[in-house]
Amino acid sequence: MTQRTKTALYWGIGIATAFGGVAIARWVAPHYEGKTAAYLAAGGQLLALMGLVVIAFGVRQRVWRKPGR
Numbered sequence: 001m002t003q004r005t006k007t008a009l010y011w012g013i014g015i016a017t018a019f020g021g022v023a024i025a026r027w028v029a030p031h032y033e034g035k036t037a038a039y040l041a042a043g044g045q046l047l048a049l050m051g052l053v054v055i056a057f058g059v060r061q062r063v064w065r066k067p068g069r
Contacts, residue, residue, distance in 0.1 A: 010058025
């Protein structure tokens, strides 16, 4: 697998995870009440944050790569 493919994979997984988290927090959680809504909103926000972390790992590998590789 080439480095470009690995970076694209990180981006794809990260974006999908982040959008999934936002969807849970913004679209699913409001349909519930009480603690369930709070747990879904918090879980969705954490999932969105994890998606951004996955993207950061992909970018980190590209930035720390030595020139000429």
